[in-house]
Amino acid sequence: MARSRRLLAACAAPMGLMCAIGAIHAFAAPPAGTLTVSFPHPDTYTDAAYRSAYGSDRERAQVMNDIRRHFDELAARYLPQGYALNIEVLDIDLAGHFEPWRVRGYDVRIVRDVTWPRMTLRYALRGSDGAVIGSGEQRISDQAFNMGVNVYSQGDRLRYEKAMMDRWFDETIRRRIAARESGQG
Structure with missing residues (x-):
């Protein structure tokens, strides 16, 4: 002070x-490490549109951009300089499902306890020496997304997905970095 x-x-x-x-x-x-996020085959994603069950390329692009931006924020905050993280988003299934019969003429996303968010990610984390310190393909989900406290606002369209991504980044990436930095990894 x-x-x-x-x-x-x-x-x-x-x-x-x-x-x-x-x-x-x-x-x-x-300065943060290097992050690369890619979205191969977005046309095959389970549910990656904000407004309709069968989202257009433009609608999927909005979701992908928001996901990329959130991963960028996490990397800026927690990925040390010299480290490199590559993430491929293989599938997206947003929380909720569209129920067009709820409001005639409109697709309405209804979020229920049984419609939790899911993503499939392939990642590779490299240390400052270039060695791979973590990699794999993981299907992440949050079945308890609707319980407890969510730090993201009600108006955030990806509030449940962001909380899930935060947890994955903490449990998978930050723990591997911490183990490496402490000499245990």
């Missing part, structure tokens, strides 16, 4: 703007 006050006080002097930019960089997180 004292360090931040000294930096901000020094920024009040002439050249304050340049100093403020330097202060922001001083508190920024270290």
Whole structure:
């Protein structure tokens, strides 16, 4: 706290703007590792559209972009510099199902306890030395998605999927990195 006050006080002097930019960089997180996310064969995904049961390429692209953006956020936060993570999203099945008979003329996604989110991922995690420290194909799901606390807002279209992705990233990627960093992996 004292360090931040000294930096901000020094920024009040002439050249304050340049100093403020330097202060922001001083508190920024270290650069993240490299993340690559791909979506092979999105036309075969189980359910990857926000608005209709048979989503168009454009609707699938919105979902894929939101998933990619969330993986980018996780990597920026938790993937150390020098590490590389490659993720292939092989299948997406969003929480809920479309029930067009609920509202005549519209596809409405109804979320029930039995319609939990699912994804199939293939990943490869490389350490800073280039060695593979984790890889595989995993089908992730969250059958308890509708119970407990979800940190994402009600308005977030991927709130259940993001919580599931967070858990996968923590249990699979962060644990392997922690084991490697501690010399156990």
